[in-house]
Amino acid sequence: MGGYTGNILNVNLTEGTLKTTALDPTTAKTFLGARGIMTKLLWDRMKPATQGLSPENLIMFFTGPLTGLLSGNRTIVRFKSPLSATSTGLNLMGHCSTGGNWGPELKNAGFDGIVVEGRAEAPVYLYVTDGDAEIRSAKHLWGCSIFETEVKLKDELDPFTRVLQIGPAGERLVRYACINQEYFYSASRCGSGTVMGSKKLKAIAVRGTLPIPVADIDDLITLEDVFYRRLRSDEAYVYGRSRWGSSIANISSSDSSTGPLKNWREAYWDDDIERGGPLQWEARCRVKNRSCFGCPTPCNQLGIIREGPWAGTFDIPDYDSTDLLHPNCMITDPNGVYALSSFLDAVGLDSISTGNTLSWVMECYEKGILTKDDLDGVELTWGNVPAMFELVKKIVRRDGIGDLLAEGIRIASQKVGQGSHTFAMHCKGVEWGVGGAGNNRDQRETFCYVMSDRGGVHLYGTTIEGQNDFAIADSLTLCIRNVRYLDPELIGRALKAATGWDYFHTRDEWDHLAHRLIILERAWNIREGLVPERDDVLPERVFTEPLTLGPKAGTDAAVYDRKTFEADKQTWYQARGCDEHGVPTKKTLRDLDLAFLIPALEKVVTLEEA
Structure with a gap:
């Protein structure tokens, strides 16, 4: 299986154990990479209604099949968020992304991803290197800033070590604490650092020198040159x-x-x-x-x-x-x-x-x-x-x-x-980002902030096509800015060269796979307590306080009409194969090869047939 290392590192901090398991090829084929695979793992491995600060919460750090092989890589982090929540306080999906070099380093260390559960008795950090890992004491790092931790661990281990770490905010469980690497590369949203802090996990240090398996290295090198010229x-x-x-x-x-x-x-x-x-x-x-x-x-x-x-x-x-x-x-x-x-x-x-x-x-x-x-x-x-x-x-x-x-x-x-x-200014508990939907007072805010699986984030997509691009980019762990200069056929060729598998050749195939990932996320949130009719809402300000400055002042664009907002929600529901209440239909789940979700969903919500 090229592109992937085929290994997942499982860490239980309560028990102090480490175990390597194989990445299931069917899961990799069906859910592609980081974002998709981690959502499937959340569905399979996390007990419903687990809260964000519970030791039973999982926090996962994953790469994709093109990580370390093509330029502009990301690391994707998924978990149950202590910040995003329903209006009744039930925690929902947590997701963030960071650039830098940590993801490729993990891949070179022999792992596609790391799954962490449990809670250590005292502060620890995880050291991963060339197919091996160990849990080490972080008592000397607890209380240190992001910058201090990075310097100390590189002095302690290897100057080429890549380090993900939290600062004092994560240690004290501020609900919007983040994770940083290389000082300023931040996996910032949804309280990722809070979850690490709740587990007393100060850092994950990685050093890798192993090769990444590839199905067709000559074609991949040719495509890398095409990628570079496009970008x-x-x-x-x-x-x-x-x-x-x-x-x-x-x-x-x-x-x-x-x-x-x-x-x-x-x-x-x-x-x-x-x-x-x-x-x-x-x-x-x-x-x-x-x-x-x-x-x-x-x-x-x-x-x-x-x-x-x-x-x-x-x-x-x-x-x-x-x-x-x-x-x-x-x-x-x-x-x-x-x-x-x-x-x-x-x-x-x-x-x-x-x-x-x-x-x-x-x-x-x-x-x-x-x-x-x-x-x-x-x-x-x-x-x-x-x-x-x-x-x-x-x-x-x-x-x-x-x-x-x-x-x-x-x-x-x-x-x-x-x-x-x-x-x-938040949606589902997560304060608004600005890039993407911004202060537009229109459908872009509905599609991005309201329909996002993790609340008011900015990197979700303001159109159906844009959301599909983000879903694929986050699963490949490629920067969305780079993906926009490529196309499904070219990326499909790169995946074929890396893995030996055909994922997609056309825009329709790309969109179908992305749709599967997005509906799996919505289904997981519904299982965890999301009621779309109640929770798919915007802050009152956008409906009642028109903009009074700049080019939108005095125009219809200065305020979001509430009836238009409700219509925009229905537009998204219909495009995504959901009923009028925002719940995926059985037909949609079957068409997307997600029929296995139906029994669990029927315990918490009524599913329409079509």
Whole structure:
């Protein structure tokens, strides 16, 4: 079986055991790779209604059949999220993705993926190398920042070791803690770091030197050259990504009124948007760009703050982190944006959820819902960077008001009350990302934020075709930006060269496989407690508070009509083979080779025949 190593490392931290099992070829053929295979494992191996912080929760780290063979690789992480939830508090799917080099290193160490369950008695880390693994004490690492942990483990093991780790936020179970590698590559969404922290798993260090089996190496090398030329073919795109990275979209999203401003109350910030954006970073701080594994369009812009109170701080700012901290919190000090972004990486906090949390608190403070006394003396006015630092430190320590805010804005707004839930910008508990759906007040928000299997994330897709592309990209573990410059026939050829198997040749075959993965995810969430009619909802703000600034002001695009929203939901349900209540029909499940889901689903919901 080429492309895959054929091995899954299973770790039980409660028992302190390690076991290697074979990857089932039928599962690999049916569900392709990381995202698809992990969802199938969640269905098979996790007891229904397991909550996100339970020792019985699984957290999985997987590669795909093209990881380490083609450029622009990702590592996909799946788990039951402690953050995403139904309106009644039952946890749902957790998913995140990170670039860098960790995934290819795992593949070279002889494993397609790692499945972790249980909870260690004391902090540990996992060391994986060339077909072997061991659980080691992490007492000397507990309490260290992301940056400190990376340096210490490379000193301890091998400077070429690739390390996934959590920071103090994950250790203290902040519900939106993230996992980082190589300092700034973050698997950020849905509380991935929280789950690792709940298991007392500080890090997974990997060093691999083994070859990856391939069915047809000559054809794969030929195709890699085709891939490279395709990815370099759009000269304007390559130039922009290599010079400014993803954060160049800060400016265009404001100009088009799709970005977040003042807790998503507005979408347009005129010339102020450039105060903390990529042009300022390039002029003040940028040193060089960095790429993920083998990528010819390096979009990570590494730099250092050279003056002021944060001089010496280094960062790689990206679109979502800077947009949720900069315009959404109305910061006009560019160095403050970069310093806060770097600090969030150091402590292991998802900058998207954190930015949304801070902007929600700012609005509560502005409206008198939360007072200075409620915030333990912090005056969290718009754009107040020192106050933001102070409140973030409280969140990480779970100190005072920080203990409540560490729960995420779904829970915080429920407890604060006074109508604050109407401007708590989340879907199913996960605070909104901006890239993709953005502040569009239209069908894109329904398709991306509402229909996503893990709540208000930005990298899910705003159209049926776009969602299918994400599902395949996440299973192959290829960067979605690269996949958009390729096509199903070309990627199908690469899969054939790697694995020896025919997966797809046409767009219809590609879409059919993606549809299977997406419906499996929806079915799993329904099994875990999702009621689509009740839980497929948007924040009240988008229906009742029209945008008043920028090109959308005074137009129909300034607000999302509620009847249109309901119609858009039905459009998605129908396209995905669901009934009017958002539940997949039996015919859809059979057509997608998912009939095995029917008995379990019938225990919790009525399934229509067609």
